[in-house]
Amino acid sequence: MTDPRILVLGAGGIGGYFGGRLAEAGADVTFLVREGRRRVLDERGLRIESQFGNADLDARTILASDVENGYDAIILTCKAYDLDDAIRTIAPALASSGFVLPLLNGVAHIDILNEAFGRNRVLGGSARIQVALTDEGVVRQLNDWRSITFGEQSGEMSDRVGVLKALFDKTRGVEVHAVADIMQRMWEKLVHLATAAAMTCLMRANVGEIVRTPDGEKIFLGLLDTMGHIAAAQGFRPSKEFIETYRKTFAQRDSLYTTSMLRDVERRGRTEADHIIGFMLQKARGAGVDAQTLLLAYTHLKAYEQRLAAGRFA
Numbered sequence: 089m090t091d092p093r094i095l096v097l098g099a100g101g102i103g104g105y106f107g108g109r110l111a112e113a114g115a116d117v118t119f120l121v122r123e124g125r126r127r128v129l130d131e132r133g134l135r136i137e138s139q140f141g142n143a144d145l146d147a148r149t150i151l152a153s154d155v156e157n158g159y160d161a162i163i164l165t166c167k168a169y170d171l172d173d174a175i176r177t178i179a180p181a182l183a184s185s186g187f188v189l190p191l192l193n194g195v196a197h198i199d200i201l202n203e204a205f206g207r208n209r210v211l212g213g214s215a216r217i218q219v220a221l222t223d224e225g226v227v228r229q230l231n232d233w234r235s236i237t238f239g240e241q242s243g244e245m246s247d248r249v250g251v252l253k254a255l256f257d258k259t260r261g262v263e264v265h266a267v268a269d270i271m272q273r274m275w276e277k278l279v280h281l282a283t284a285a286a287m288t289c290l291m292r293a294n295v296g297e298i299v300r301t302p303d304g305e306k307i308f309l310g311l312l313d314t315m316g317h318i319a320a321a322q323g324f325r326p327s328k329e330f331i332e333t334y335r336k337t338f339a340q341r342d343s344l345y346t347t348s349m350l351r352d353v354e355r356r357g358r359t360e361a362d363h364i365i366g367f368m369l370q371k372a373r374g375a376g377v378d379a380q381t382l383l384l385a386y387t388h389l390k391a392y393e394q395r396l397a398a399g400r401f402a
């Protein structure tokens with residue numbers, strides 16, 4: 089597999105950025121999108137705005153109704169609430185020797201994908217980036233985070249992981265890591281994201297705005313510890329280095345850092361509350377970890393969902 093046919097499901101923030109960077113570097117990339125996104129891509133092309141270089145690309149797109157078999161790699165970039173539909177859509181596209189690389193936040197989707205495709209056809213993956221799709225359909229990168237990390241669930245350094253890494257190595261604006269401990273990395277990312285998303289959504293503020301309140305830093309760091317205990321109870325204790333890094337991140341008084349979940353709330357969209365915050369709460373309960381702030385954040389997001397569903401936002 090030297091020049092894999094790659095299908096990227098979704099051309100939103102993550103799919104548009106990483107798929108776009110691969111296409112820009114000459115990889116064989118097709119985007120599987122829905123009608124609305126296709127219209128924008130056909131009219132305006134795929135535009136990436138980034139401090140690592142803007143790009144205007146003619147993205148090759150297909151709809152679910154056009155799907156044919158034969159893709160060697162499918163990069164899955166939907167939100168968790170679209171996962172079931174996405175699985176149904178990509179299943180006929182995956183070549184018999186092909187694999188799926190999901191870039192969703194969280195870890196719960198891995199079991200679902202394993203069930204659908206078999207564990208040996210599903211890589212683990214994680215993206216550390218802040219990127220959003222603007223109202224005009226532009227993929228806008230918001231800071232200098234730009235890494236993608238992936239690997240076999242088994243830990244093997246397989247040829248297909250090497251091929252994918254080599255393709256990303258050719259791109260600009262992407263740092264790529266092929267790793268032998270992807271599940272540990274995904275859990276660490278979940279500890280980071282769940283802490284950041286719970287706090288930014290609960291307070292409707294960025295990290296700096298929270299830290300500058302009298303007790304914000306204490307609550308933030310307490311929640312980071314709680315998330316670490318939850319991960320440890322699942323067999324994925326975050327490393328000391330990881331905790332030290334994020335203790336600094338969540339104590340930074342001038343930080344402008346926000347999360348994609350807060351951006352979803354602010355645009356009155358659906359969130360991944362169940363997949364990220366609800367999942368961690370459920371694991372906390374199972375392990376007997378005290379998680380009051382997490383419970384509050386989850387309740388807050390579920391109340392928001394009800395208000396959204398009832399159309400009670402002006």
Ligand SMILES: NC(=O)C1=CN([C@@H]2O[C@H](COP(=O)(O)OP(=O)(O)OC[C@H]3O[C@@H](n4cnc5c(N)ncnc54)[C@H](OP(=O)(O)O)[C@@H]3O)[C@@H](O)[C@H]2O)C=CC1
Binds near residue numbers: 097177192
């Ligand atoms: N944005 C960020 O900074 C980061 C996001 N993540 C994670 O990455 C994942 C994706 O997030 P993000 O890119 O921001 O989300 P977006 O909403 O920007 O993009 C998701 C895209 O997937 C498309 N999609 C969903 N289902 C289908 C389907 N069946 N067929 C075709 N297209 C489909 C959606 O299409 P449509 O427009 O038609 O609904 C949408 O454009 C999430 O799990 C998120 O938590 C991880 C790190 C950072």
Ligand SMILES: CC(C)(CO)C(=O)C(=O)O
Binds near residue numbers: 218347348
């Ligand atoms: C935590 C962060 C910013 C890191 O990539 C993220 O994943 C998100 O906002 O969804």
